[in-house]
Amino acid sequence: MGVSRDYGKIRRKLYNDRLYYLIFLPVFVFTIVFCYAPMVGVSLAFFEFTPFKLKFIGLENFIDLFTGIKSINFWRSFRNTLFLSLSNLILATVVTVTIALLLNELVSRKHRGAIQTILYLPHFMSWVVVASIFTIILSPQSGFINNIMTALGGKSIYFLAEERWWTPVYLFVCRWKDTGWGTIIYLAALSGINPELYEAAEVDGAGKWKQAMRITLPSLSLTIMTVFILQLGKVLNIFESVFVLMNPNVMRVSDVISVFAYRIGIEQADYGMGTAIGLFKSIVGLTLVLITDAINKRIRGTSLL
Numbered sequence: 001m002g003v004s005r006d007y008g009k010i011r012r013k014l015y016n017d018r019l020y021y022l023i024f025l026p027v028f029v030f031t032i033v034f035c036y037a038p039m040v041g042v043s044l045a046f047f048e049f050t051p052f053k054l055k056f057i058g059l060e061n062f063i064d065l066f067t068g069i070k071s072i073n074f075w076r077s078f079r080n081t082l083f084l085s086l087s088n089l090i091l092a093t094v095v096t097v098t099i100a101l102l103l104n105e106l107v108s109r110k111h112r113g114a115i116q117t118i119l120y121l122p123h124f125m126s127w128v129v130v131a132s133i134f135t136i137i138l139s140p141q142s143g144f145i146n147n148i149m150t151a152l153g154g155k156s157i158y159f160l161a162e163e164r165w166w167t168p169v170y171l172f173v174c175r176w177k178d179t180g181w182g183t184i185i186y187l188a189a190l191s192g193i194n195p196e197l198y199e200a201a202e203v204d205g206a207g208k209w210k211q212a213m214r215i216t217l218p219s220l221s222l223t224i225m226t227v228f229i230l231q232l233g234k235v236l237n238i239f240e241s242v243f244v245l246m247n248p249n250v251m252r253v254s255d256v257i258s259v260f261a262y263r264i265g266i267e268q269a270d271y272g273m274g275t276a277i278g279l280f281k282s283i284v285g286l287t288l289v290l291i292t293d294a295i296n297k298r299i300r301g302t303s304l305l
Helices: 002-016 018-046 058-069 070-104 109-124 129-137 144-150 163-191 195-203 208-232 248-253 257-267 271-300
Strands: 046-049 053-056
Touching: 002 271, 018 046, 018 271, 046 271, 058 070, 058 271, 070 109, 070 163, 070 208, 070 248, 070 257, 109 163, 129 163, 163 208, 163 248, 195 208, 208 248, 208 271, 248 257
Parallel strands: none
Antiparallel strands: 046 053
């Protein structure tokens, strides 16, 4: 009787919440079809798989990747990926939290809304459009940045074709595009802080800086760590942002592991090796997430996973 009663409660709950499940259904189907179903193809990492050949070779793809002819380009792309991704992740955390704190201090809701809208707009542009905009702006012939520099007596610089300039330009473009969108989570977290804490701090004579250090940042710490860990899992997944901005002149600093996998797997039609690169990338991402969560657990005493 108890089992049937519980089953009846579950059925009633499912029926009452049917609209929520209906809304969730497209996301569930998308996740299964595009995230989990393709995982069957991971087995290709252990095959020599081309349009004309399918042969089981065990770990040879990984051995060739780590120590063979392709290893030089592979390790270069791996280092570039870690450097660009981690630099971008750290910058994103600092900049988005700072802007969220500044926006939260604005009294006028109209001004806050206008600034938020301006900051959010670049996020909705595709990377192709963003790359086109900055290619025009930074053009050595007609870009207004170089026009200003030459007017002041300086020399024209081809920012996107010089190694020492490409990395800072890339990081700046990433922040320009995604900073506004990244502040949404932190603004939502700030709205959940009890205002009485700030009132009590003001009574005790604490200024804005002390309030931010003693109340705001500690209250945001869990959100910051959660977002950091979630983003860390995707740290090796940069592709489009680099692909549309890179060129052969800056390959040494711009070649990343996803672009390397694209060249091997798609352009050279070596699907087995391309899959091996993708599997290695996933394992490294999972490892970074687990390490960061372990550090967080050691510091805060709780796990986020």
